[in-house]
Amino acid sequence: MITNERIAAYINSLEMEQNDFLRKLEQEALADYVPIIKKPTQSLLRFLIHCHNPERILEVGTAVGFSSILMSQYLKKEAEIITIEKMPERIRRAKENIKLAQKEQVIKVLEGDAAVILQELGEKKEAFDFVFMDAAKGQYLNFLPDILKILKVGGILISDNVLQDGDIVESRYAVTRRNRTIHFRMREYLFELTHSEQFDTVVLPIGDGVTLSTKRM
Template structure:
């Protein structure tokens, strides 16, 4: 008599093995442990100052997660990024960590429709000695990216890009950044798990979050099938889609 496990038993075992990971991803306690153990002790003082300055803002929840920022800074250093693009700035936590990670002669093109929130963080960037690396452009992002692409010399000229802006335009940003970022460069898209809503039935998602949910589901699907990039959809912060351009 065969002792090999039946198919249903094997499937049950596989599913059972996966469940602890699902629980871990939802654990606030574990997230706090990661922050307290590995993130906050390594967080640069200017970043800590900016995070605290942002905490009292009514929409502070849209700011970059420090643990996602830590991973992003490591990737910036791994590719030796010097010239970068940021789409969506808010108060500038991710912008500041990028400015701290790139060399002194590096340059960031930072685009956001709201200068007022950017100016919350800008004095801290000045104090940190990195303001000279930043070119802030108050504008919708698509026209700025299109303008950059009018100059053929900008194609493949950027080493890294970070996107945390209107989710409905993520695919539009992706197509443009795939031309602007060099082969081997990295593009990171924030909030790609949308508070877990991408894995929930639409009917269970609050109405204000549905449009973003649907846009991100489509974005994640399209990028997952994009053979021009290596990808990792990492459950860090509110989810980050990491893309490495291949061609």
């Protein structure tokens, strides 16, 4: 937890409850140790979708479909979500959950490696006005050039888990050896976003850390 735990608990107590389907899906995912977005990030996505009214959302990292189903609740009728996942078991569960949520006409799962699919989307000149990044943290920087190609000017990029439970501020030698590469790459990613002429970025210490980046050019 990045913020004071008592404050975070109070803020969470003010949030609206999810519907029964999402609440059950969230509980199942947590029980199975499947990472899903934290409640402050859920609220942030709801707020941003209401503010921006996106027509096309790209999600990088489907997991079991929780966040794409969540976002689909707040979209305009004609809007759509494209979500990318490469792990077969998660793809199976995501498709099953999307069907149970009756969101098959709104959410499309693209199966495969995000690096390949993002490049293909760029080659097809696909365009999105809202991108939610929640995949392998060490790959965020590698994905960024292709995301820049498909994100519309004025579009928004949301990147989750960027502060790594506060570990991002630690020396790389204070981080466990297996996490050092991710720690280094995430620091590179945050520097690139905050110093890029193509993005206007703010880093928010909510959930596990979130960046909001608007494409300027």
